Amino acid sequence: xxxxxxxxxxxxxxxxxxxxxxxxxxxxxxxxxxxxxxxxxxxxxxxxxxxxxxxxxxxxxxx
Numbered sequence: 049x050x051x052x053x054x055x056x057x058x059x060x061x062x063x064x065x066x067x068x069x070x071x072x073x074x075x076x077x078x079x080x081x082x083x084x085x086x087x088x089x090x091x092x093x094x095x096x097x098x099x100x101x102x103x104x105x106x107x108x109x110x111x
Contacts, residue, residue, distance in 0.1 A: 056094045058087060075099045 054074045060067040069087040071079045071094040081090035093100070
């Protein structure tokens with residue numbers, strides 16, 4: 049993917065729309081959430097500038 053910057057992008061917040069969130073991590077991991085609850089959960093754990101995927105992998109290797 050080119051031209052797409054890492055971060056959390058949310059759309060559909062207008063009344064009567066279904067919210068959709070896309071999170072592109074700096075490591076290239078992509079997640080999409082659809083619906084109020086799923087978007088809220090994704091936005092709570094998505095952190096720009098911090099990659100939880102590498103930390104998770106290292107934590108598993110150390111266990």
